[in-house]
Amino acid sequence: MAAGEKKFGNALGYQLFYLFIKVGGRRCAYALLNCVCGFYVVFRPQVRRSCESYLSHRFGQAVGFTKLWQQYKLVLSFGRVMVDRAIVATLGAEQIKVALVGREQLLQVRDQGRGVILLLSHVGCWQLAMSAMGALNEPLYMLMHGHASSFESSNYQDAASTTCPYRIINPHGYLGGSLEMLGVLKDRGILSIMGDRVPEQEKNTATVALLGGDVALPISPYHLASATGAPIVVLTSRKIGASTYEMVVADVIEVPVGLGRKAVNFTPYVQRYAATLDGYCQDNPYQFFNFYDMWQ
Amino acid sequence: MAKVEEIKEQLKVILIKDLNLEDITPEEIGDEEPLFGDGLGLDSLDAVEMAVIVQKHFAVEIKDMEEGRPALQSVQALANFIVDKQGKA
DSSP: OOOHHHHHHHHHHHHHHHHHHHHHHHHHHHHHHHHHHHHHHHHHHEEEHHHHHHHHHHHHHHHHHHHHHHHHHHHHHHHHHHHHHHHHHHHHHHHHHEEEEEEHHHHHHHOSSOOOEEEOSSBSSSHHHGGGGGGGGGGGEEEOOOOHHHHHHHHHHTTTTTTSSSSEEOTTTTGGGHHHHHHHHTTTTTEEEEESOOTTTTTOEEEETTTTTEEEEEEEEOOOOOOOOEEEEEEEEEETTTTTEEEEEEEEEEEOTTTTTGGGGGHHHHHHHHHHHHHHHHHOTTTTOOOOTTTT | HHHHHHHHHHHHHHHHTTTTSSSGGGGGTTTTSBTTTSSSSSHHHHHHHHHHHHHHOOOOOSSSHHHHHHHHHHHHHHHHHHHHHHHHO
């Protein structure tokens, strides 16, 4: 019952935002968002707790109003990304502009014909920024959890003229989708994986430094790269204006072929990715959206 | 038939070595024992590594899930797959 009520509340909330977007556009929806985020941060301790781990690693231990302000800014920033996604679904993709920084480098990597692994993170709005991947002019396969993929699908179903720009591989499928991913790369295709979140029951991780602490990150992207010879392109996205995003080619990682099975062999490459993520958090402190304790 | 038996024995030795399987000998791996889950306990990363192993040692490619899913059920299934592919080459 409680879950049902929660679901109903969420659905009602979404509808309210969709209504505000249709009636008053972005500014109107953002105004509502300010109030909603303020309410959640002040009156919902679990929302504050979900922000704490990242904020304390990024800014150090803050207290009182400073801490509350940081939490509010992080939640608001995430809310704006959600509203922007709803704007695209409601008013069309042309409402958001996405610039691709490093386009030439990305095309050069694609043209090597070894397949490409796009390594993404839960930063900025990767879902919107992925529209910049149209530059690759290739089908894009994405490892994506069921709940995320259904959200994406419903978004694209809502926007009648927009087709989903990627094909989804379910990590809960047979052997975690590993054979499907292998097939994509063997066909010299383009595969997108999140690098900053460890799937449930995943034991294949490497422990690396991030924001002054140790985190366990998945090694599967690097293992796939070593198995197939595909280069890894690290992409970060960030919101740079009211209706503009940037997708940045932050790094290209070449993992040697034949590194084998041991997690420790991949640690230097995972650490290199973590360093990119660390730099991103320094430059964009309120666009890192992992609301759980990665440093456990 | 003799070739399948030979490949099965080779596979068991290679899997133990290349997948760093500890505390297990080739004799302890059953021909029909499931490779993943409750059987030998291999995981998704091992599946990718096995595709690499099969290509490296037997010059046979596991292209995608359609081929990989039946082939990676057991040592017996994998040996049959390798012999079948080598026969067609």
